[in-house]
C-alpha cells in the first residue's frame with residue numbers, strides 16, 4: 001500500500017513538471033511571436049509603415065561612428081532567432097525593410113572605407129574599415145540583397161561593377177538599392193537590405209559573415225539597441 005501511494009506521488013510530480021514545462025514553452029513562444037508583429041504589420045498593413053520605420057537621413061546618433069545604411073523598419077536584429085533563422089543559427093546582422101519597390105530604396109555606406117565587390121557578387125558589396133571603436137583593428141561592413149527577386153537585375157550602384165577592388169568611399173556614399181534577392185535557391189523574405197559588421201581573419205581578409213562569431217554586435221557602432229537581447233520597440237531610436 002505504502003509503495004503504491006509513493007508511486008502515485010511520483011506520477012503526479014512528473015505530470016506537474018511536464019505541465020509546467022509545457023506552460024513555459026507556450027509562454028516563451030508567445031513572447032517570441034510578440035517580437036514578430038512589426039514585420040508582419042509592415043507587410044500586411046502599409047499604413048503602419050510610417051510609425052515603424054527608423055528614418056535617420058544618414059545622420060549617425062550622437063557620439064556614434066556609423067550611420068544607418070538605409071531607412072525603414074529595422075526588422076531582424078543581431079543574434080535574432082526569428083524565422084527564417086533559429087536559436088541554433090541566429091541572424092548575424094540587421095535587416096532593414098524599406099518602403100518602396102525593388103530598386104527604389106537607397107542603401108548608403110555606414111562609414112568611410114575601401115569598397116570591394118567580388119567578380120561573382122550580384123547583390124553585395126563589402127567595405128574595409130579601420131575599426132573606429134578599436135583603432136588598428138580591420139573590420140568590414142557587408143551589404144546584400146541588392147538585386148531583383150530572381151537575381152537577374154543587380155541594384156548595386158553602377159560605380160561599383162563586379163570586380164571592384166578596394167575603392168575609397170565616404171560615409172553616406174550611395175552603394176545601391178534594396179532588393180529581394182536572397183541568394184540562389186533561398187526563399188526571399190521581402191524587400192530589404194542585410195547589413196553586418198564582419199571580422200578579419202589572420203591574413204586580414206573578411207571572414208564568413210553567415211557565422212555569428214565572425215560578426216560584431218552593431219549596437220555600439222550605431223549608438224542604438226540593435227542586439228536582440230535589447231528587446232527594442234519599433235521604431236528604434238538612438239540610445240540616450
Ligand SMILES: [Zn+2]
Pocket residue numbers: 076091093094095193194195
Ligand atoms: Zn539579414
